[in-house]
Amino acid sequence: MRRTLRYLTTSLALGCLAGTANAVVIDTFETDQPAISRTAPADTGTRVDHWISGSGILGGERELTLTLHPTIADGTTSSADVSGGAYNYNKDSTAGTFSYAFVVWDGADGTGTVDTSGLGGVDLTEGGRHDAIAISVNASDNPATVYIVADSSFGYSSRAALNLPGGISSPQTFIVPFSAFSVLGFNGPATFNSIGALQLQIYSPPSQNLAIGRVETTSTLSASKRGNLLVDTHGNSVANPGDVLRYTVQVANTMGSGQVNNVVFRDTLDSNTNLVAGSVTTTQGAVLSGNNPGDTVVEIDFGALPGGTTATVNFDAAIDASTPASVTQIVNQGLVSADGLTNLLTDDPDTAAAIDATVVAVLPAPAPPPPPTPGPGTSARAIPVTGPAGLALTVLALLIAGARSRLL
Known part of the structure; x- marks a missing residue:
């Protein structure tokens, strides 16, 4: 059964995703990518792919794909590019429900075909410190569903669906926990400490202006x-x-x-x-x-x-x-x-x-203060009195102390 997430907005909802400590960066979208587009009816039933290498991309290469289903209304145009630090997807018609846009990270394979082992087993959990994917959405005119697909190898995959609301005009961050993914592969689920490929599959029936910023792992x-x-x-x-x-x-x-x-x-x-x-x-x-x-x-x-x-x-x-x-x-x-x-x-x-x-x-404990120095007039009562000799010494000490006091 597919698990669908309502928008899980973090405390960063009013600001863009600045970067989580020790995160696995999936894409900063700092590497621009030229636009690709499809227009019905000329391009219905076909797809277009474009891939590019650069910095800030998991595996070193990003692939963009667009498709138009044969039933989509004539005149519908969709396009996608990366510019201004964001992935931008546009669709200009409300007609037709079957149009998809894909963003794929599967290593530097130089093709539009998904290599489910291309990343070589990336640990998205960062040794157990992270348990979610954070997606910064800069804009979304209308509701859209973003499927996040994770593959560990052929036949071992999982998918979660993030339902984005419309009306987003300033950056918001959405959290998709690994626990929200359900089994998609015919052999079993993906293992998030060993990922071979990641995809965003964007499904948007209405007209759309969607901009996605930074994508990375995070902790819930x-x-x-x-x-x-x-x-x-x-x-x-x-x-x-x-x-x-x-x-x-x-x-x-x-x-x-x-x-x-x-x-x-x-x-x-x-x-x-x-x-x-x-x-x-x-x-x-x-x-x-x-x-x-x-x-x-x-x-x-x-x-x-x-x-x-x-x-x-x-x-x-x-x-x-x-x-x-x-x-x-x-x-x-x-x-x-x-x-x-x-x-x-x-x-x-x-x-x-x-x-x-x-x-x-921590500093060493301060030394205790020294004992007071006896001054003028200090009593000699501390001299122990033991026997006649001790008594004589005590009397002598008292006489001397008294004499000193008078002289001073």
């Missing part, structure tokens, strides 16, 4: 992690051995709609810190590990995260008082898994780096 979830000083034992506003850190983790479903299931967060603390038992809290799900004495791992089972929702976890870690002076930072990074995701690492949102660990600078 995001995970951020911050570390802040919670208990400042020495009152110096910097982290030292003996202080306590508060970590805040936020796991968000970045899709406007669509649920991600079996979401789990796991975090093993830096070896120079100790988890404060009972400090682990979560706004959703259950704490599996972290609140028992001796726990060194925080584990949270969020269950399902609906589209647009965020779960927040807090936990505290005490910096070991015996941390050597050679240790200058506490480094920590958590891991999120879910259906289709196995290796999504947390990111420190306060740095420019992508998907980086959360680092807290």
Whole structure:
């Protein structure tokens, strides 16, 4: 059964897709491609292909194809090109429902025939960090269906259908999870960690002006992690051995709609810190590990995260008082898994780096203040009195102290 997606709009819906960290770039459309066109009735029942090599293209080559079905109304014209950083598809008539436009990435084969193994097994999951394809749509005058077809090899393919609304006049990003693909191949489904070819198949019954921008892989979830000083034992506003850190983790479903299931967060603390038992809290799900004495791992089972929702976890870690002076930072990074995701690492949102660990600078504990120096008039009462000799010394010390006081 074909799975049809309503438009899954991310938080980037009001802006173009700028590029996901560590994404597999399918096409930036920075390499222009001249227009191809078909006009009925002269070109009905035929197809035209054009391919080009360049930068920003998965596999190094992009193929464009247009077809007109024999039943399409006379006078209908369709065209496609790549210019201005976008793939542009135009169709000037509402008559006729059977016209297709294809964009194909299958390696540098120099033909219009789809090579289902041409990409040589590209891992679209990026080692389990990504579980979706993000498509930036710059314009769409009328509703259209975009089929995304993924092939691993001959007979092993999957397809998802993205229903675009009409009336798009500014860039919006649409997310198509790998879990939304259904089996298309007669041998079985595509394997997203070993892809041989990808296609966009555009089906648009009405007249159309469709512009597609960047296409790349992404994650349906995001995970951020911050570390802040919670208990400042020495009152110096910097982290030292003996202080306590508060970590805040936020796991968000970045899709406007669509649920991600079996979401789990796991975090093993830096070896120079100790988890404060009972400090682990979560706004959703259950704490599996972290609140028992001796726990060194925080584990949270969020269950399902609906589209647009965020779960927040807090936990505290005490910096070991015996941390050597050679240790200058506490480094920590958590891991999120879910259906289709196995290796999504947390990111420190306060740095420019992508998907980086959360680092807290640590300085050696300040030295204790020296004992006060005895001054004038300091009492000698600290001299122990033991026996007649001790008593005589005490009396002598008191007399000397009194004499000094009078002289001063």
